[in-house]
Amino acid sequence: MLTGFPRPLQRRKLVKVAVPKNTKQIQSMPAEARQVVDEIRHADIVVGIPSYNNSKTIGHVVRAAHAGLAKYFPSYNGIIINSDGGSKDGTPEVVTQTPMQDSQLLLLNTPMKPVNRLSFPYHGIPGKGSAFRMIFQMASMLDAKACVVVDSDLRSITPEWFDLLIRPVLEGGFDFVAPYYHRHKYDGTITNSIVYPLTRCLYGQRLRQPIGGDFGMSQPLLNRYLERDDWETDVARFGIDIWMTTIAVAEGFKVCQSFLGAKLHDAKDPGADLSAMLQQVTSSVFLLMREYENTWRGRTGSEPAALFGFRYDVGLDPINVNLDRMLTAFRKGAEDLGDVWKLALRPDTLAEVKELARTAKPGDFHLDDELWVRIVYEFACTAKSSRLERATLLKSITPLYLGRVASFVVETAEMGAAEVEHRIERLCLKFEELKPYLINIWFGETPAAAAPPQSSAPGAEQPEQMEV
Amino acid sequence: MIRTLEQLLEGVVGGIVTQLNNLLPPLIVAVFLFAVFFVAAVLVRWFLTKAVKGARMDRFLKEMGLSNMLADRGDVHTTPLVAGAAFWMILLVGALIGLSLFNTQLTTRMVEATVFLFPKLVTAGLIMLAGAWLAQFLSRSVLVWTHNEELPAPRRWAAATKVMVMFIAVVAASEVLGFAPHVFFAAFVIVGSGAVLAASLAMGLGGRDAVRRYLESREAAKLDREDEKSLWNHL
Known part of the structure; x- marks a missing residue:
């Protein structure tokens, strides 16, 4: 049974909404x-x-x-x-x-x-x-x-x-x-x-x-x-x-x-x-x-x-993923969906994606964190302004997502759970680091301000601390 | 001999003088009117450019995907489009009024033809625009869908969709304009029937094997995935 909640808890002041039965x-x-x-x-x-x-x-x-x-x-x-x-x-x-x-x-x-x-x-x-x-x-x-x-x-x-x-x-x-x-x-x-x-x-x-x-x-x-x-x-x-x-x-x-x-x-x-x-x-x-x-x-x-909750380690069932199939989907996506991606991705991002797809090999495939974050942010901005084609646009992310998963699988093949968690934490920090870029492109600021950052801020890699 | 030549020349000059007497006043008025309409068009364009922001319309064009159709990076602004359209409309009206001043059979016919044809032209233009927009929208949907479903040649499916929709738009526009409607309609029927016939023949002759092989490979891929059926949950 759970005990030990901090008291008194300052509950957020909320207006209690009564839901009428005939709404x-x-x-x-x-x-x-x-x-x-x-x-x-x-x-x-x-x-x-x-x-x-x-x-x-x-x-x-x-x-x-x-x-x-x-x-x-x-x-x-x-x-x-x-x-x-x-x-x-x-x-x-x-x-x-x-x-x-x-x-x-x-x-x-x-x-x-x-x-x-x-x-x-x-x-x-x-x-x-x-x-x-x-x-x-x-x-x-x-x-x-x-x-x-x-x-x-x-x-x-x-x-x-x-x-x-x-x-x-x-x-x-x-x-x-x-x-x-x-x-x-x-x-x-x-x-x-x-x-x-x-x-x-x-x-x-x-x-x-x-x-x-x-x-x-x-x-x-x-x-x-x-x-x-x-x-x-x-x-x-x-x-x-x-x-x-x-x-x-x-x-x-x-x-x-x-x-x-x-x-x-x-x-x-x-x-x-x-x-x-x-x-x-x-x-x-x-x-x-x-x-x-x-x-x-x-x-x-x-x-x-x-x-x-009391944290404990557990054994997990193995999960098989087909790396080749994911990479093929990514490569083929870059061949077929360039015209659709062009609507969402900025020219430099699209060029990087295409280059990556062209040179993709299963052994050392790597879709960089920064590139991935830019892809997500740029799709988010386009989805905001394109009401009619939003569904089509977002469905076209699938090969990009599979490319990212393939990269993650290659990178973490030999890693244990803690290392993988650390790797995800690194990605999260990259998302946080590039948030100004998102703000720039989301709120339609000048192209210069919206230029993708060239370097990463060093040293922010701290694995998540959890209270248990 | 000289007398005859003189008579001929007098006739020609007389004719020209008569024509000039008849046409010069309306020509001067027409030029003046056209100049007035030109100035008015420039003023209206300037006023619209300054007064109309069109942000809502710009957003609408973007949301509907029309911006991307009209410009490669989707940077379309409504204000210059509307101002430009108003400018050319005023010029056209000025030109037509100027032409009508001549009051000849030819100019009257030209003015009438333009006035009657204009709404049809606008309608046909709108049909073509809608067709292009629909073609783009559907072809992209087909492209993404065929890709995600791992169907062969997604870009060909998308191109075929685009051509088909555009062809229908051309047929509809030609109907509105009355421009060789039977030819376009007949072409449409022939192309449509031809496509169906070709597909049937392909299926009947050699295509059946290809379709079977394709379905088998799909089934095999499905079975592969069944083997992979695992705890992998994307969410």
């Missing part, structure tokens, strides 16, 4: 869900699980949630809500029918209190964001003090995860709890190469897994999410995680991280939907950059976010 948001909920909410009326904790064809793994997640609520929050009313995207493999049935017989295994003195388990199909654009929306609506209507969402394909989830994600909200005064996992060095490459460094550099908070997918939230933050009107953008799909994190960080909600151990999930095809996934995530990041441009413009450097 447009609530109307988009399925009638059956509304009916159940009217019957249950109140819950202290809502556990939300989005799903789509996850019958193999969701039973384990539901059991962990049930046990977590029973073990760590026995005096609270908990409810588990599965928001399903129309699974054909019986996922909703698994949620509602999974037997809960873990009292003895968990060494509980009292029998486990029954926890309501509900499963509803969500309405709207198919995607994780729409699934979350229904969960948030129900949590808000149930006046939940805390809401936690977890992925349905997790194999490594334990009851402790719920304690770690909920208690900082209920007892620590935090509004947003992001996960902190041990992951294989090649896992979470969009996080490591784009989302974490960029979010950290922009908003100044070192949330290591901003799109981890498992989050704890307070009621005020939940209501803030619900009052926004951009639910039917890429937020409805894979953009939801970074959207949640960015709003929490940019709007000054109190954020922290909880160490959850290893993140192991169901195996899947790593290439499936990559370009759509990348486009949705980057589109969300870049659009939020526009919204919060006055917030991030003045922020310099970054500071570590509070990290809770």
